[in-house]
Amino acid sequence: xxxDVAVVGREELWARLQSPTPPALFEVLPTGYWRKHxxxxxxxxxxxxxxxxxxxxxxxxxxxxxxxCWDPG
Numbered sequence: 838x839x840x841d842v843a844v845v846g847r848e849e850l851w852a853r854l855q856s857p858t859p860p861a862l863f864e865v866l867p868t869g870y871w872r873k874h875x876x877x878x879x880x881x882x883x884x885x886x887x888x889x890x891x892x893x894x895x896x897x898x899x900x901x902x903x904x905x906c907w908d909p910g
Contacts, residue, residue, distance in 0.1 A: 850903060854878070860901035863891055876905060 847851070853860055863882040864871050871881040882890040882904070895902055 845903060846851045846869075848893070853903070860903045861891075861895045863887070863894075863905065865904050865906040879905065 854862065862876060862879045863877050864879040865882050866875075867885045868881060868883050871879075871883075875881070880890065880894055884904055884906075887904070891902060891904075
């Protein structure tokens with residue numbers, strides 16, 4: 838993991854999303870999972886197109902973004 842990537846807990850994420858300048862929230866999951874259940878306000882970013890989706894929605898490379906993904910391990 839890169840030094841500039843942070844893990845954010847549930848409470849901290851909720852607080853950030855409630856702030857006047859919330860981060861962009863993306864779910865990096867296959868489309869079927871996103872359609873069935875997704876975080877409110879999350880943008881679908883399937884793994885195979887995630888980089889392009891994030892760049893299209895957030896062109897500023899310094900903007901704060903949150904990527905939610907599932908890890909079975």
